[in-house]
Amino acid sequence: MMERKFMAEPYKTKMVETIRMTTRQEREEAIERAGYNTFLLNSKECYIDLLTDSGTNAMSDNQWAGMMLGDEAYAGSVNFFELEKTVREVYGFKYVVPTHQGRGAENILSQIAIKPGDYVPGNMYFTTTRAHQELNGATFVDVIVDAAHDSQNEDPFKGNVDLKKLQDLIDRVGSDKIPYICVAVTVNLAGGQPVSMENIRAVRELTKKHGIKIMFDATRCIENSYFIKEREEAYKDKSIEEIVKEMFSYGDGATMSGKKDCLVNIGGFLALNDEALFQKATQLVVLFEGMPSYGGLAGRDMEAMARGIRESVDYYYIKHRVEQVRYLGEKLDLAGVPIVKPIGGHAVFLDAKRFLPHIPQDQFPAQALAAQLYILSGVRSMERGIISAGRDAKTGNHYYPKLELVRLTIPRRVYSYAHMDVVADSVIELYQNRNQITGLEMIYEPPVLRFFTARFKPLT
Numbered sequence: 445m446m447e448r449k450f451m452a453e454p455y456k457t458k459m460v461e462t463i464r465m466t467t468r469q470e471r472e473e474a475i476e477r478a479g480y481n482t483f484l485l486n487s488k489e490c491y492i493d494l495l496t497d498s499g500t501n502a503m504s505d506n507q508w509a510g511m512m513l514g515d516e517a518y519a520g521s522v523n524f525f526e527l528e529k530t531v532r533e534v535y536g537f538k539y540v541v542p543t544h545q546g547r548g549a550e551n552i553l554s555q556i557a558i559k560p561g562d563y564v565p566g567n568m569y570f571t572t573t574r575a576h577q578e579l580n581g582a583t584f585v586d587v588i589v590d591a592a593h594d595s596q597n598e599d600p601f602k603g604n605v606d607l608k609k610l611q612d613l614i615d616r617v618g619s620d621k622i623p624y625i626c627v628a629v630t631v632n633l634a635g636g637q638p639v640s641m642e643n644i645r646a647v648r649e650l651t652k653k654h655g656i657k658i659m660f661d662a663t664r665c666i667e668n669s670y671f672i673k674e675r676e677e678a679y680k681d682k683s684i685e686e687i688v689k690e691m692f693s694y695g696d697g698a699t700m701s702g703k704k705d706c707l708v709n710i711g712g713f714l715a716l717n718d719e720a721l722f723q724k725a726t727q728l729v730v731l732f733e734g735m736p737s738y739g740g741l742a743g744r745d746m747e748a749m750a751r752g753i754r755e756s757v758d759y760y761y762i763k764h765r766v767e768q769v770r771y772l773g774e775k776l777d778l779a780g781v782p783i784v785k786p787i788g789g790h791a792v793f794l795d796a797k798r799f800l801p802h803i804p805q806d807q808f809p810a811q812a813l814a815a816q817l818y819i820l821s822g823v824r825s826m827e828r829g830i831i832s833a834g835r836d837a838k839t840g841n842h843y844y845p846k847l848e849l850v851r852l853t854i855p856r857r858v859y860s861y862a863h864m865d866v867v868a869d870s871v872i873e874l875y876q877n878r879n880q881i882t883g884l885e886m887i888y889e890p891p892v893l894r895f896f897t898a899r900f901k902p903l904t
């Protein structure tokens with residue numbers, strides 16, 4: 445087949461969902477009603493919905509066919525065994541506890557592995573992951589490489605763990621206070637940046653010496669594997685499946701939000717290798733999710749997830765996915781719009797600090813930018829900056845993250861290159877008129893995970 449810079453879709457359309465068009469006036473009213481928070485818009489008010497790549501995947505005909513084979517027995521569903529077999533074969537973990545989504549697995553892992561006073565290092569925080577760690581009495585410690593906090597640093601593996609930071613933490617608090625390190629592949633909040641195999645191997649060597657476990661956040665592991673194939677010489681001839689397997693062979697377990705790289709709309713799981721930990725997890729799953737053989741999911745959902753996992757390791761699927769994201773990113777970059785580089789696996793991130801240098805961080809530049817993009821074009825994006833970072837529980841002050849970003853997240857197998865053109869043209873137009881954008885004031889702030897429901901009004 446002809447090689448192209450940006451691969452055309454390796455699928456064709458069999459069913460469509462009509463998108464509703466809106467007027468500027470409707471959008472102005474909608475965003476005001478939503479308190480200038482894109483999370484609070486109704487989906488029917490959005491033209492191109494790039495809020496998230498979570499649960500927004502288009503399933504295949506093969507997955508939908510699997511849905512008809514749902515075994516909805518309360519216990520021992522055949523679809524659970526299929527999921528368990530798939531996770532063992534594709535990812536290589538021994539034990540699988542299904543959960544309703546990723547945070548269900550984070551909840552269980554945090555409860556079984558963390559004691560109050562512990563420290564959990566991670567390659568940058570993720571909102572729900574850190575919230576569960578803190579809820580169980582741990583302190584999260586960011587051990588990602590410094591490059592990750594610099595939107596213009598073009599290091600190919602900005603998700604890597606900084607081994608010195610990890611060693612310093614071990615020296616400072618002692619390894620008995622570190623139950624595990626959470627290694628996210630890829631790193632969502634750094635811009636969808638990957639971790640190299642070399643780095644994962646080095647983290648394994650270091651943690652092994654100190655008896656510290658590695659728990660992956662496997663959410664976007666297929667995207668990570670693609671980047672390893674593309675950027676790490678020794679892996680260029682390996683298959684995606686071989687790379688995923690090797691990556692996870694260095695770990696002790698993983699939490700998975702199936703809503704991303706497992707190509708489903710709902711679902712997740714906790715995977716473990718240690719039998720005793722697995723036993724503890726099954727004791728908790730019955731309390732929070734359901735029987736260990738369904739964990740909050742219908743049989744049909746487990747079947748769709750098992751099939752999605754197998755589809756996701758297809759080279760052409762993931763090549764197209766990453767190239768579609770890159771197509772949008774390169775268009776913006778060529779027009780001079782400040783974005784996080786290199787372009788990540790699931791999204792293009794606008795650098796709001798550089799887009800709107802006239803708005804101070806405590807007037808929420810990324811939130812303001814997301815609201816204005818919506819008003820201009822109906823494109824829904826998400827703030828990933830000071831509001832997402834929340835407050836320091838001890839001092840009550842805002843965290844001031846170095847990265848103040850707007851995320852344009854691309855759902856899998858949903859939008860076309862023409863949609864990407866619309867998004868790029870809208871962002872470029874906004875960039876040309878950026879001086880007219882003003883900051884926001886927060887008028888309602890919930891105590892946890894505030895970005896989901898906080899409300900704002902424009903500063904004039």
Ligand SMILES: Cc1ncc(COP(=O)(O)O)c(C=O)c1O
Nearest residue numbers: 545546547570572632663701703
């Ligand atoms: C990196 C990462 N980890 C964990 C989660 C939590 O998963 P879920 O939304 O399925 O609860 C998400 C998304 O929310 C994520 O992006």
Ligand SMILES: N[C@@H](Cc1ccc(O)cc1)C(=O)O
Nearest residue numbers: 495496497498571572632832
């Ligand atoms: N994990 C999903 C959904 C989500 C969004 C924001 C969050 O802070 C938490 C969850 C995402 O990254 O899009």
